[in-house]
Amino acid sequence: MVNTLGRLNHVGVATPSIGDSIAFYRDVMGATTIHAAFDLPVQGVRVCFVDMPNTQIELIEPLGEDSPIAAFIAKNPAGGQHHLCYEVPDIEEALAWFRAKGARVLGEPRTGAHGTPIFFVHPRDMGGVLTEIMETPREQH
Numbered sequence: 001m002v003n004t005l006g007r008l009n010h011v012g013v014a015t016p017s018i019g020d021s022i023a024f025y026r027d028v029m030g031a032t033t034i035h036a037a038f039d040l041p042v043q044g045v046r047v048c049f050v051d052m053p054n055t056q057i058e059l060i061e062p063l064g065e066d067s068p069i070a071a072f073i074a075k076n077p078a079g080g081q082h083h084l085c086y087e088v089p090d091i092e093e094a095l096a097w098f099r100a101k102g103a104r105v106l107g108e109p110r111t112g113a114h115g116t117p118i119f120f121v122h123p124r125d126m127g128g129v130l131t132e133i134m135e136t137p138r139e140q141h
């Protein structure tokens with residue numbers, strides 16, 4: 001089996017305040033396309049996408065006390081770079097691939113911010129980078 005690594009979909013950036021981060025990306029970075037923020041309870045985060053010509057920044061703010069990014073924000077109160085997300089054509093194939101490599105998959109695939117299944121691989125097995133694997137949205141296949 002081969003894993004087909006696709007586009008870099010987004011860079012996840014954790015923030016204590018999506019509102020403050022939107023102002024930063026607009027006023028300091030000069031981003032022109034910033035989507036509306038929305039709650040994603042299934043992932044325990046509030047999300048806002050900032051578009052670049054070749055990828056997106058995914059701003060994530062903790063949603064609720066059990067948020068998976070609560071510990072990260074406690075350690076990095078100003079926020080910071082949190083994860084990289086790569087697209088794959090088939091989430092189940094990718095899941096089997098990473099498990100066969102001995103990489104620790106965190107939980108089971110769940111619906112991500114783009115409406116397709118995603119899973120995370122532990123940073124300790126990914127050269128220190130928390131890695132998100134996302135099935136490519138259908139219209140891009």
Ligand SMILES: C[C@@H](C(=O)O)C(=O)SCCNC(=O)CCNC(=O)[C@H](O)C(C)(C)COP(=O)(O)OP(=O)(O)OC[C@H]1O[C@@H](n2cnc3c(N)ncnc32)[C@H](O)[C@@H]1OP(=O)(O)O
Binds near residue numbers: 072112113118123129
């Ligand atoms: C909306 C959705 C989407 O795109 O569709 C998303 O992205 S949601 C994005 C938010 N969701 C997730 O992140 C879900 C998956 N993440 C998790 O399950 C967790 O965050 C873990 C990755 C297991 C970390 O959990 P937690 O922070 O509680 O554990 P911990 O503090 O004990 O950390 C364990 C080790 O991992 C390191 N560590 C923790 N977070 C890290 C990060 N973001 N990047 C790199 N390393 C990281 C710590 O420094 C520590 O290293 P040492 O052991 O060397 O000291």
Ligand SMILES: [Co+2]
Binds near residue numbers: 083085
């Ligand atoms: Co993400």
